[in-house]
Amino acid sequence: MRILVTGGAGFIGSAVCRLLARNPDNRVVNVDKLTYAGNLASLREIDNLPNYRFVKADICDDAAVLDILKAEEIEAVMHLAAESHVDRSIDGPGAFVETNVIGTFRMLNAALAYWKGLSSASQERFRFHHISTDEVFGDLPFDSGIFTEETPYAPSSPYSASKAASDHFARAWHETYGLPVVLSNCSNNYGPYHFPEKLIPLVILNALDERPLPVYGNGANVRDWLYVEDHARALELVATTGVVGESYNIGGHAERTNLEVVQSICDILDQKRPRKRGASYRDLITFVTDRPGHDRRYAIDSSKIERELGWRRQESFDTGLARTIDWYLDNEWWWGPIRSDRYAGERLGVAKTG
Ligand code: NAD
Numbered sequence: 564m565r566i567l568v569t570g571g572a573g574f575i576g577s578a579v580c581r582l583l584a585r586n587p588d589n590r591v592v593n594v595d596k597l598t599y600a601g602n603l604a605s606l607r608e609i610d611n612l613p614n615y616r617f618v619k620a621d622i623c624d625d626a627a628v629l630d631i632l633k634a635e636e637i638e639a640v641m642h643l644a645a646e647s648h649v650d651r652s653i654d655g656p657g658a659f660v661e662t663n664v665i666g667t668f669r670m671l672n673a674a675l676a677y678w679k680g681l682s683s684a685s686q687e688r689f690r691f692h693h694i695s696t697d698e699v700f701g702d703l704p705f706d707s708g709i710f711t712e713e714t715p716y717a718p719s720s721p722y723s724a725s726k727a728a729s730d731h732f733a734r735a736w737h738e739t740y741g742l743p744v745v746l747s748n749c750s751n752n753y754g755p756y757h758f759p760e761k762l763i764p765l766v767i768l769n770a771l772d773e774r775p776l777p778v779y780g781n782g783a784n785v786r787d788w789l790y791v792e793d794h795a796r797a798l799e800l801v802a803t804t805g806v807v808g809e810s811y812n813i814g815g816h817a818e819r820t821n822l823e824v825v826q827s828i829c830d831i832l833d834q835k836r837p838r839k840r841g842a843s844y845r846d847l848i849t850f851v852t853d854r855p856g857h858d859r860r861y862a863i864d865s866s867k868i869e870r871e872l873g874w875r876r877q878e879s880f881d882t883g884l885a886r887t888i889d890w891y892l893d894n895e896w897w898w899g900p901i902r903s904d905r906y907a908g909e910r911l912g913v914a915k916t917g
Contacts, residue, residue, distance in 0.1 A: 564638050565636055565639075566589060567632065567635065567639070567640045568580055568643065569622050569640070569644035569670065570642075570643035570645060571593030571595050571606070574752065574756055574758060575694070576644070577606055577756055578754070579643065581606070581609055582795045589614060591616070592618060593615070594628065595618075595644065600647065600758050605756040605897070618631055622667075623661065637677070639690040639803070640670070640691045642667065642694060645725075649720050652722035653855065656725075663728070664729055667733065671733060687743075692745050692747070692801055693745070694746075694798060695726050695746060697750045697787070697863045698718060701717030701719055701723070702859055702860070703859065704860065708860075708862065710861065711867075712748075712809075712867055730810075733746055745805035746809070748810060748813070749789060749813040750788065751789065752788075753790065754791030755791070755887065755891075759901060762825075763824065764898070766825050767832070768891065768898065771836065774847070775847055775848075775849040776829070779851060779852075781850065782820055784820065785819065785820050785821075786824075787814045787815055787818050787862050788817045789815035790878035793878055793883075794813060797811075801868070804872055805872065806871075811868040811872070812865050813874075825848055826848070827881075830845075832888065833845075835888065835892065
């Protein structure tokens with residue numbers, strides 16, 4: 564299949580490109596603007612493959628996107644490019660509206676213009692897969708509730724509001740213009756090549772540097788966690804076998820409080836990289852002022868994608884976290900150059916991933 568991946572230099576997009584390009588029957592075209600979050604080093608293992616190509620472009624440039632769709636005779640678009648960091652969306656929401664809302668609108672327009680020019684057999688085959696987050700569903704109480712595909716949208720942060728808007732646009736382009744759209748909403752991802760401003764890599768790297776491990780509020784906020792390569796496999800399934808017009812929730816069956824996540828990282832590091840004089844990394848945990856509008860809990864029901872598309876996660880939270888920590892211990896060549904003091908500050912310490 565000939566697939567255009569947007570945001571393929573980011574955390575999840577690079578996992579998707581690595582997965583797809585390993586199959587020689589695929590041709591993968593990665594379109595990315597290379598913002599601060601984009602890193603071509605994440606694609607080192609595939610960038611020499613003949614079936615992979617990188618194009619530096621902005622998704623807001625619909626003419627450029629249309630040219631690529633035509634030149635590469637694309638059969639499916641997997642749209643991941645976005646501004647993804649909640650804390651940044653609080654400090655500067657404009658970029659989130661620009662990329663996540665207007666950028667998605669432009670992507671949809673380019674895809675629609677391209678799709679209209681295809682033969683009816685190619686139109687039938689074509690898919691526009693819009694990739695989104697469970698944060699669009701908003702805040703759950705600590706003790707009850709779970710997001711299904713029918714849960715009404717109630718976003719709390721500028722990030723989740725921008726993603727909710729883009730989901731609605733994607734659905735509208737299917738309902739109004741007939742573009743074959745599929746959607747997916749996923750819980751928090753973690754794993755290799757995760758930018759060091761996000762909770763799990765930040766805590767691992769701060770711990771190795773003997774810096775404070777900041778936790779928002781009392782650390783009781785709950786998130787569901789999924790290993791990024793399990794998400795990439797789910798996304799491939801949705802893009803290739805999902806039913807047009809449907810959306811699929813994707814999650815890890817792994818609800819953890821932020822404090823539990825940080826404590827688990829400390830406990831694994833205590834084993835793998837013991838501190839001096841028998842101290843525990845848990846001693847570095849520091850509680851900081853909570854984020855405004857911080858949703859209490861997200862929990863996602865992924866039974867539809869399991870039942871209908873046959874997806875199963877392969878990593879539990881414990882095995883995935885151990886693999887992730889091993890990866891950060893072994894790959895300073897990747898994170899060393901992008902790690903800087905500004906990502907070790909208190910405010911960025913317990914960020915929710917996008
Ligand atoms: P990321 O921030 O790591 O990567 C985003 C990528 O998009 C970067 O490579 C960046 O350069 C690129 N980009 C940004 N603006 C662009 C533009 N205007 N044109 C072209 N490229 C642009 O994000 P991520 O964590 O990999 O998330 C990818 C997608 O998955 C996002 O849509 C996000 O909402 C969604 N998602 C993320 C998570 C998560 O836990 N990280 C969970 C569910 C859904």
